[in-house]
Amino acid sequence: RKEVEQDPGPFNVPEGATVAFNCTYSNSASQSFFWYRQDCRKEPKLLMSVYSSGNEDGRFTAQLNRASQYISLLIRDSKLSDSATYLCVAANTGNQFYFGTGTSLTVIP
Amino acid sequence: NAGVTQTPKFQVLKTGQSMTLQCAQDMNHEYMSWYRQDPGMGLRLIHYSVGAGITDQGEVPNGYNVSRSTTEDFPLRLLSAAPSQTSVYFCASSYAGFNTQYFGPGTRLTVL
Numbered sequence: 030r031k032e033v034e035q036d037p038g039p040f041n042v043p044e045g046a047t048v049a050f051n052c053t054y055s056n057s058a059s060q061s062f063f064w065y066r067q068d069c070r071k072e073p074k075l076l077m078s079v080y081s082s083g084n085e086d087g088r089f090t091a092q093l094n095r096a097s098q099y100i101s102l103l104i105r106d107s108k109l110s111d112s113a114t115y116l117c118v119a120a121n122t123g124n125q126f127y128f129g130t131g132t133s134l135t136v137i138p
Numbered sequence: 139n140a141g142v143t144q145t146p147k148f149q150v151l152k153t154g155q156s157m158t159l160q161c162a163q164d165m166n167h168e169y170m171s172w173y174r175q176d177p178g179m180g181l182r183l184i185h186y187s188v189g190a191g192i193t194d195q196g197e198v199p200n201g202y203n204v205s206r207s208t209t210e211d212f213p214l215r216l217l218s219a220a221p222s223q224t225s226v227y228f229c230a231s232s233y234a235g236f237n238t239q240y241f242g243p244g245t246r247l248t249v250l
Contacts, residue, residue, distance in 0.1 A: 033180075037178075071243070071244075072241035072242060073241050075240075116181070124186060125183055125186065125197075128180045129180055130179065130180035
């Protein structure tokens with residue numbers, strides 16, 4: 030079983046739409062959680078950390094549910110520039126990051 | 139700050155050849171790691187280091203060696219390249235093991 034699992038999509042949404050991605054992790058001892066964004070043929074870049082109480086950064090909201098071991102990302106008012114692959118990450122106490130395979134998002138004009 | 143740098147950007151090898159992928163960071167990060175990214179597989183951890191002189195294996199270490207003689211540098215060595223090692227390789231660093239990781243631009247390796 031993979032440490033982190035995501036729906037690969039693709040998600041094709043119109044501009045202005047709200048879209049949500051979910052991700053599950055298998056190790057209940059995971060300590061830290063993140064969402065990264067990766068543009069085509071580029072390196073992953075941090076989008077936001079995910080905190081237990083949930084957190085928001087502009088149009089982006091991340092939630093963590095430790096009981097169910099899932100992480101979510103909500104993007105409101107989608108922009109063309111949001112088109113990318115979104116990677117879910119769980120880090121454990123053994124200094125290892127586990128990445129999901131990514132969810133592809135295309136925002137359509 | 140240059141952040142995390144990787145060289146080369148592209149490389150083609152023949153089966154059996156050896157080479158070293160270079161990675162350097164100027165952020166004084168203790169933690170550094172190497173990943174490979176393959177279609178449908180996501181990023182998989184090859185080796186990581188929690189500080190100079192300390193390295194450990196990740197999820198897919200076979201066929202790769204690392205060393206960490208300085209805080210700044212973390213080279214990845216392919217001992218005898220195989221076609222299965224064709225991939226995109228990313229180096230990353232962070233202040234600590236489960237803090238935000240910063241990635242280099244990647245090395246695209248093809249093994250014929």
